Amino acid sequence: MSLDLSVVLGLDTGATLKMAYDFCAARPPKEALVTWCEKAMAIARRLDEKGRPEVLRTTLEEIVGLVEAHPASFVEAEEWAKERLTESPGPWALRLLDALASAPELAAIDEAEAPAPAIDVDRLLALLPADQLAAADEALRAAAGWKAAVTALFDRARASAELPRFAARSGAPDEDHVLLERIGEGELVLTRSHAELYVDWYGPGEPALFAEGVELAPRNLPHGEGRRWLLPLHRRPIRLRLVTEDVAHSFEIPE
Amino acid sequence: MRAFFETEVTMGEFAELLREELGWLQRRVAACSRDGEMRAELLQETVRIALERAPRFLAGPSRNPRARLRCLLLASLQSACSRLLRQMRWTRPADDEISEEGHAETPESVARAREWRADHLAAVRTLLTPNLRLAYLAVHLPHEVEPRDLEEAARFHRGGAAGLARPPEVAWKLWRHAVEAIYPRASDAEWKRKVVEILRCEGPPGEVPEEEIARGIRNLDTQLTRARARLSEAEDEEDPP
Numbered sequence: 001m002s003l004d005l006s007v008v009l010g011l012d013t014g015a016t017l018k019m020a021y022d023f024c025a026a027r028p029p030k031e032a033l034v035t036w037c038e039k040a041m042a043i044a045r046r047l048d049e050k051g052r053p054e055v056l057r058t059t060l061e062e063i064v065g066l067v068e069a070h071p072a073s074f075v076e077a078e079e080w081a082k083e084r085l086t087e088s089p090g091p092w093a094l095r096l097l098d099a100l101a102s103a104p105e106l107a108a109i110d111e112a113e114a115p116a117p118a119i120d121v122d123r124l125l126a127l128l129p130a131d132q133l134a135a136a137d138e139a140l141r142a143a144a145g146w147k148a149a150v151t152a153l154f155d156r157a158r159a160s161a162e163l164p165r166f167a168a169r170s171g172a173p174d175e176d177h178v179l180l181e182r183i184g185e186g187e188l189v190l191t192r193s194h195a196e197l198y199v200d201w202y203g204p205g206e207p208a209l210f211a212e213g214v215e216l217a218p219r220n221l222p223h224g225e226g227r228r229w230l231l232p233l234h235r236r237p238i239r240l241r242l243v244t245e246d247v248a249h250s251f252e253i254p255e
Numbered sequence: 256m257r258a259f260f261e262t263e264v265t266m267g268e269f270a271e272l273l274r275e276e277l278g279w280l281q282r283r284v285a286a287c288s289r290d291g292e293m294r295a296e297l298l299q300e301t302v303r304i305a306l307e308r309a310p311r312f313l314a315g316p317s318r319n320p321r322a323r324l325r326c327l328l329l330a331s332l333q334s335a336c337s338r339l340l341r342q343m344r345w346t347r348p349a350d351d352e353i354s355e356e357g358h359a360e361t362p363e364s365v366a367r368a369r370e371w372r373a374d375h376l377a378a379v380r381t382l383l384t385p386n387l388r389l390a391y392l393a394v395h396l397p398h399e400v401e402p403r404d405l406e407e408a409a410r411f412h413r414g415g416a417a418g419l420a421r422p423p424e425v426a427w428k429l430w431r432h433a434v435e436a437i438y439p440r441a442s443d444a445e446w447k448r449k450v451v452e453i454l455r456c457e458g459p460p461g462e463v464p465e466e467e468i469a470r471g472i473r474n475l476d477t478q479l480t481r482a483r484a485r486l487s488e489a490e491d492e493e494d495p496p
Contacts, residue, residue: 024322062326069325085477091484098481105384105411112410114278115285118294121277125270127299128306136269136309143323144268146316179315 011043013059014181014241014250020063024070037077040096041084046247048090053205053244055184060092067099071106078104147254149178153192154236161195181251183242186226190253197231199240210241269309272324273302280328287336287381289403300335301328336381337489340374372396382489383482385411386418390478393450397434402427408454420457429453429460451475 016039023033040063047056067074081100089097142149153176177191177200186203199209199216202225209216209229216229231238238253266274281298288294305327312327313320376399379391385407392400405426409419419426433449441449451471456463 018318021318021322025319065326065330066322069329070322082474082477085481086473094480094484095488098484101481102384102387105386108411109282109286109384110279112282115281115294116291118281118284118291118298121274124277124299124302125266125274128270128302132306132309133267133269136306136313137267139310139313140268140272140320143313143315143320182315 011039011046011056011246012241012248012250013043013055013183014248016040016043017059017062018250020066023073024066027073030076033074033077034080037080037100041093044093044096045090047092053184053247055244055247055249057092058184060096064095064099067096067103068106071103072110074100074103075107146178150190150253153178153190154197157192157195157197160192180253181242181249183249188242188251190231191228199229199231200226201228201242202226205244207242207244210243212239213241269306272320273305276321276324276328279325280332283329283332286384287332289380293339297332297335297339300338301332304331304334333489340378340381340489378486378489379482382485387478387482387485389419389454390450390475391482393430393454394447394475394479397438397446397450400430400434405430405454420455421453426453447472447475 016036019036020040022028023036028036040060043056043060043063047060051057077100081097084093085097085101156176175191175193177189180188180190180199182188184203186201186205189200189202191198191200200221201207201209202221206218206227209218209227211229211232216232218227218229220226221228236253236255240251240253242249242251280301281294284294284297284301288297308327308331313323376396379388379396383391385404389400389404389408392404402423405419405423409423409426411418421429430453433453437449438446448468451468452460452463455471455475456467458464458467
């Protein structure tokens, strides 16, 4: 086991992304926004320098999407971005800076008087395919029930440890899982097998996983499609960091 | 108009969330198109793409469903714009590639140049925000600048070199004169200077301090870089993998 040096040294895509979502929900003070901008810019610069790992690209794309979709929260970064636009940024940095510099203009578009509807809303909704709507509804319901699903998984693991025979007789499944994070081209899945809980990585590379700052011992997934770590802590919240090269992705299994 | 399957729909989670965000989406669609029919088509295509992508896009921890939905709608709008533009032939914009009819030598090449110009103009008007659009049109396609371009840029004026420094009607008079009298004989550098003087400075033309002009040109160059990046990005999305 080793200490998580990326806490000090590296980029953290998970934390930077989470903060962007927080900003979308509530407009941040300028100081906090500028601090965040520096972190997002570090991700962009690393992409311009090395072009990897993949998680940097997906994170930056998501960040740019959030800025452009919620410009009102980022308007105060305009001047910060414009200053850096004169420094011949690379393509990824340019993309981030352009989004931030465009925030006031996009915010003004969002606040403008509503145009005449291009199409009747009810007609538009009625024309959408029912099977696709059902799939989207299911995804939204699953997302809204995500925390409850995590809790249920922990509860079943506990029940399985305490009453193994009863659990076996009751016909409860031996294994179930919940998607924790989609990171770059991979997915992190919380998996319960009987009384044990694992974090499974289905994706490229051989990342390390740290729980509360301590590295967990990896093993291969049963079919070799990724990595698996046994979760030693069943007390939540659990703060985790997936580390690829020197890039970390922090996330939390909630209480 | 793209055909949809007619079905009866009960108001599910997605439809409910979409209904709440449609006003926002319509504003963004309106910013991409001045044409009513194209707006309707863009809106339908955007929602259709968003619905296709929703199950994967919205899966996982619920960080902020409304924020995620807006991101999904925006990404889908960009794809819808690209798909719409794919029906036209337009090429990667760069300083030395802006076609001029005068450079064409045969009737066929004149027709091709006209077609290219119309398609490229459609891309510029669809993909760029008002300030970037005005900067790009003013430098590369000055004859295509319309009074409405100036009005839209002025709406987002926030001081400095962004937006339009003069009242739109004043800027339009100066602009028309410059396009007719100065553009035909100006070098690229001289024209860029004139663009800055008319659109980005408040003082009388010819009396603007040199440092203000220099700052304006730097800002204009930055905006042109951003505009080209956005156009190239959209074109990359068009390319089949």
